[in-house]
Amino acid sequence: MDTKEIITDNFSFLFEKSLLDELSEIAKFKKVEKDEYLMDIGQEMVFIPLIISGSIKIFRTDDDGDDYILYFIEGGDTCAMTLNCCMKGAKSEIKAVAESDTELILIPINKLEDWLHYKSWRAFVFGSYNNKFTEMLEAIDSLAFMNMNERILKYLKDKVVANKDIALSITHNIISMELNTSRVVVSRVLKKLEMDGDIKLLRKQIIVLNF
Amino acid sequence: MDTKEIITDNFSFLFEKSLLDELSEIAKFKKVEKDEYLMDIGQEMVFIPLIISGSIKIFRTDDDGDDYILYFIEGGDTCAMTLNCCMKGAKSEIKAVAESDTELILIPINKLEDWLHYKSWRAFVFGSYNNKFTEMLEAIDSLAFMNMNERILKYLKDKVVANKDIALSITHNIISMELNTSRVVVSRVLKKLEMDGDIKLLRKQIIVLNF
């Protein structure tokens, strides 16, 4: 299947015909495997990613290399925002890692402006900004208003959506790193959540119930 | 001074001539006093604010009415983002309050798209999105990676910038509400910061040193 076909199949519900043609010309198809880095810290962003299948997770990273998960980018989704924060040279940056095996297309960032005359592109770009802004607000909510119990449960539920599976293949240690806390704290909270019937704990796996 | 004059004086360094003319036609001038609500919770946003002087603070608010300060909008700045999160009907919303006496102009939101053919407008809109995204990331940094000492000091320094004055007229109680913590905690931390020589405490006033 060539790029043109992939684009028609996946984005015809989003974009008008002439834009689809331009996309086909320019877009590069890419596959990334689970846990592969799509963008590392400090790296300059030269393309806009457009997700076909799978999902990408976005982290904030501080000077000490500690991470905090911000949100996922999923099918039919993009993240026009990622481009700029990596160009500022600020002291901390963001990081993009494949949550699962993911297929996406890449568009050079200058097209972001060039294509604004397409109504569907404007809707897509501004829609994306707005979605990501909302997700950032949810990240703030977690940190500012919730306790560890609630935060971890929300984290697990978000993962279920991103992976389209209530059975998550994940260890306590990974959770602790993505939420910038400690493994012992995570184990303690997960035990509590299991007692409350919210989840079921298995080795290297968590089943999210009541979803 | 009429609106046209105000716009020429304040935005000619930002926008091209023809856009300035359009702005003059359409923009409404507005003054808000310190602590006045520019936008209340759940209210629909029908305009884009463009700050001339003073500053506006933006809060995230949860179901219980607890606030958390996100960032300031200052002179020559806007917040194109504010428009959408208030239209979603989500369970929590954002709130905009004047940090100081503020002068601004209001532009109907439909102009955001209409004016995208102006290069200077595109730069302004995307620049604004990007700035606010960066400030949201800083809010995340505070919550995810810093302790109360660091958070309160950062909060005070941000206030100094927004108010253009190292002497802040503020009470411990207000700080505690804007950071969603308790007054006793704030007093305790401020005392520590004073000991360390970072600030000087007065009644209803804090002087930020080492700035």
Place this chain on the structure above:
DNA sequence: AATCCTTTGTAACATTTGTTACATTATGTG
């Protein structure tokens, strides 16, 4: 089976943050 490594469980303790309670001080008002 014996060994090694990763994952999970859990106790004990430390630190940070939040809460309750009350005293003191400054300021404004009748």
Place this chain on the structure above:
DNA sequence: CACATAATGTAACAAATGTTACAAAGGATT
């Protein structure tokens, strides 16, 4: 001035989160 009120200081305690240490369980490898 007497009084009320808001702002601040501080102790004592509670709760949440983080840390250290170690044990046990499950897989993989030899």
